[in-house]
Amino acid sequence: MTSTATKPVSTLLYRSRRLRLGSLLTLPLVWLVGLYIASLALLLATAFWRVDPFTSKVTPAFQFDAFEQLLSNQAYLSTSLRTLGIALTVTVVSAAFAIPLGIYMAKIASPWMRAFLAVAITLPLWAGYLVKILAMRVTFTEEGFFNSFFGVFGISGPGFSQTTVVLTLTYLWFPYMALPVYTAIRQIPVNLFDASADLGARGWTTIRTVVLPLLAPALIAGSVFTFSLSLGDYIAAELVGGRTQMIGSVIANNINLNPPVAAAFALVPIAFVVVYLLGTRRTGALERM
Amino acid sequence: MLRLTRGARIALGAVVGIVLVFMYVPLMLVIVNSFNAARIPSWPIEEFSLRWWEAAFANQALWTAVGNSVIVGLGAMVIALLLGTLSAFALQRFEFFGKQTVNLLIVLPIALPGVVTGVAFSNTYNNVLEPIGIQLGYFGMIVAHATFCIVMVFNNVFARLRRMSPSMQEASMDLGASLWQTFRLVTFPQFRTAFVAGALLAFALSFDELVVTIFTAPAGVDTLPLWIFNQMSRPNEATQVNVIATVLILLSFIPVYVSQRLTRAQEDER
Structure with missing residues (x-):
């Protein structure tokens, strides 16, 4: 029991496989999905957006002009x-x-x-x-x-x-x-x-x-x-x-x-x-x- | 043994000769041209001089660019070390749904063309984060670099973990060590060389990256490749570029030497 009391984090992680995996994967996934994949998706979404012919500003839309x-x-x-x-x-x-x-x-x-x-x-x-x-x-x-x-x-x-x-x-x-x-x-x-x-x-x-x-x-x-x-x-x-x-x-x-x-x-x-x-x-x- | 006729051996030797000439003559030309007094890299060289070397070393913009490259490289390296090692442990030690997808996610930033990655990040920075008041600026460049550097650390650490037996760590935990103690005293020393190799590769990859930097560098900030590229885009002002290129060619002996040493160290560890 003493080790449980002195090493609470280790014990908790040791007991739960899911928690161990989660603590390893969370940061990489937040970075790769939240930043990279989201950026890629957003870029590809831009392909359907509209360019204003006068101001040449891009506004969200769903068209296939590009x-x-x-x-x-x-x-x-x-x-x-x-x-x-x-x-x-x-x-x-x-x-x-x-x-x-x-x-x-x-x-x-x-x-x-x-x-x-x-x-x-x-x-x-x-x-x-x-x-x-x-x-x-x-x-x-x-x-x-x-x-x-x-x-x-x-x-x-x-x-x-x-x-x-x-x-x-x-x-x-x-x-x-x-x-x-x-x-x-x-x-x-x-x-x-x-x-x-x-x-x-x-x-x-x-x-x-x-x-x-x-x-x-x-x-x-x-x-x-x-x-x-x-x-x-x-x-x-x-x-x-x-x-x-x-x-x-x-x-x-x-x-x-x-x-x-x-x-x-x-x-x-x-x-x-x-x-x-x-x-x-x-x-x-x-x-x- | 592979039996080859004399003619075949000579033909193969000739191919090797062509490859070496093709690889090294252009690099030598760069080195020699850094001493060319002329403004354009004309051949044969009529007058040798050190004027471009002096000009390059006195060039403050060049030194600032080198400093930026080092900062960005180190920043990207640290992030990549953290994320690459975490994901290597996750993918090596666990079986879970979507494992292949996570693997693909790590490789993707380097498999896709740099222009796609660069444009995607700059699009997010300029059209999403800026309007809501988040200015990443310099840090945005580090974020983009770190993303494609993760795979370098991941590959090295993953390959090493595959060869490591988990029984040492189990023994350590059985003897009462905490997870952190086990990692610090038992696990880490076993994959240290792979960790260093990954760090070196990540830094080198970031230090050399141009395309992603073109799109993510804040206005007015040059990294070394960006500075070289801008000089090369103005053909008649590319004189100092030969100097810095010569220095880079000479510096490339260092990683080759280090990697030879690391390979030897790895063989000793096994």
């Missing part, structure tokens, strides 16, 4: 498709380089080289988002390094264009693909390679029939990052894209001028990301992240 504007204007559709295309290209290019890099690191490199490459891939992750965009600007600007270096061979760089946006986003998110792919290749049991070789498979056959199928979960996990991070980005488009517009650019540009349109358009990347996440969730790859 959605009609989105559907009737060809520019919004092409921006969505362009952004989707950029995000998919970034994902494919990242995977195309991550797989050979991972095979080299896991199977060919010496232990020293492997450790060096592991750090070399991770380091740029910490270098900062804008630092890397600046690096791409310095490289591809009109009178910059790329044009000056390759100009000797008669090659001129992409300048600030959609190609540079793809390159920049790949530059930003490549490590998120490379690391899981490398880890997955390292985790493949060595005897699978032995068995494949004993059965007479050459290197490429082993890679195609043994390694690649086992890489699927890692590729999916990596693609969640490369895809959704590219899809939502608009700073790269603004700083190295020339006139390239992405979904984010449209949202950012409209939020003050026409909030309902911005809010309605925000649904597009949310839909893309949710569909992509649900699609990948079925494969079970996310459990390993």
